[in-house]
Structure formats: C-alpha cells, structure tokens
Amino acid sequence: MSAEVTPQATKGYVSLLGGGGVSFPGWGSTARVETRDSLLRLNFVLRRQQGRLWYRFLNELWVEVPLMEVLPPYPGIITSLNFLSGMIFRPEAGWNPYLYFGGGPLYMTASIPGTGAKLCGNYLAGAGFRLRLGGGVFFNIELRYHHISNMGLASPNDPVNSLKVLAGFSY
Numbered sequence: 001m002s003a004e005v006t007p008q009a010t011k012g013y014v015s016l017l018g019g020g021g022v023s024f025p026g027w028g029s030t031a032r033v034e035t036r037d038s039l040l041r042l043n044f045v046l047r048r049q050q051g052r053l054w055y056r057f058l059n060e061l062w063v064e065v066p067l068m069e070v071l072p073p074y075p076g077i078i079t080s081l082n083f084l085s086g087m088i089f090r091p092e093a094g095w096n097p098y099l100y101f102g103g104g105p106l107y108m109t110a111s112i113p114g115t116g117a118k119l120c121g122n123y124l125a126g127a128g129f130r131l132r133l134g135g136g137v138f139f140n141i142e143l144r145y146h147h148i149s150n151m152g153l154a155s156p157n158d159p160v161n162s163l164k165v166l167a168g169f170s171y
Contacts, residue, residue: 014171015041015140021068021164028147028159031113033074037164039066043086060086062100076110078148080122094132098142101125106148114158117150130170138170 016039023033041064062084070076084102103123108115128142148160 012042012044013136015039015043015062015064015168016171017041017140017142017166017168019164019166021144021146021162023160023162028161029112029114030158031074031160033110033112033160033162034071035068035078035162035164036071037066037068037166039064039166043170056090056092058086058088058091060088062086062102070108070110070112074110074112076108078106078108078110080104080106082122082124084124088130096130096138098128098130099126100128103147108148112160114156115148115150115160116154116156116158119153120148120150122146122148126164128166133169136171139167140170141165141167 018038020037021035023029025032041062044061046059046061064082064084066080066082068078070078082102082104084100086098086100088096088098090096103121106120106122108118108120124144124146126142126144128140130138130140132138144164144166146162146164150157
C-alpha cells in the first residue's frame with residue numbers, strides 16, 4: 001500500500017472552485033440575480049475521525065474568499081470573507097460526501113433592488129462530493145444555498161436568496 005498524500009493527512013489544504021448561481025424572485029428579493037462565481041478556500045483540519053462506522057467524519061474550518069460577478073441587468077461585483085464549518089464524511093475513502101455552513105461580511109458594487117446597502121452580511125449552507133484523483137488532488141462538486149442581507153442596518157432590506165453550483169479542485 002502506498003502512502004498517498006491526502007487532505008486528511010495534513011493540517012490544511014487549498015481549494016479553488018468556480019461556478020454560478022441564480023436567485024429566485026419572490027424568495028426574498030424581487031429581482032432575479034445571476035452570478036458567475038470563483039473562490040479560493042483555505043481548509044484547516046480541526047478534528048480527525050469523529051464518529052464511528054459509516055458516519056465517520058473530519059471537522060474542518062474553511063476560510064474562503066469568493067468573487068461573484070453579477071450579470072446584467074445589475075452588473076457589479078460581490079465579494080465576502082466567509083468562515084465555514086465543514087464535515088467531511090468517510091475521510092479514509094477515495095470519495096467523500098461533505099456538508100458545510102457558515103457566513104461572514106460581504107461587500108457589493110452591484111445595485112440590486114431592495115438590498116439597501118453595499119456592506120452586508122451573508123450566510124450559506126451546502127453539500128458536496130469530493131473524489132480523489134491521486135497525488136493529493138481532489139475534484140469537488142457542490143450545491144450551495146446563499147443568503148445576502150444588510151442585517152437590518154439599512155432600508156429596504158430585501159434579502160437575496162440563491163442557489164449556486166460550484167466545481168473545482170483541492171490540493
């Protein structure tokens with residue numbers, strides 16, 4: 001058996017993901033907002049091998065910086081600094097389902113109707129799947145719920161709720 005480098009064998013690793021998202025009018029905001037997303041995520045292993053049998057998991061802290069290009073009719077940029085808790089299931093296997101949640105501060109240049117402010121907050125939750133490709137490289141694909149709100153600090157405060165699909169690699 002060869003000793004392969006895996007994220008769980010290290011204290012941390014990096015993920016690069018890209019994809020897109022769309023909000024749904026009536027599910028918070030009155031506007032349909034579409035984005036093209038890219039993000040850099042730093043993953044820090046906090047606890048190894050929690051649980052037993054099929055529900056074994058790693059607990060990780062993820063710090064990510066997403067950059068979202070908002071497409072017309074509300075062009076602009078959205079960026080944030082997110083702090084997430086990730087649970088990687090079946091860490092010893094070549095494929096790993098995972099769950100995550102968290103949030104952080106967000107800044108936008110896009111003038112999305114109803115948001116009321118450029119400085120906002122966001123929270124998100126998602127599920128994904130990671131497949132080992134070899135040499136310490138993993139392919140990731142994930143689905144994310146994303147909520148943006150100005151936290152009641154300005155009026156109006158219509159939230160933007162969207163679904164995003166992201167894919168990329170962890171090293």
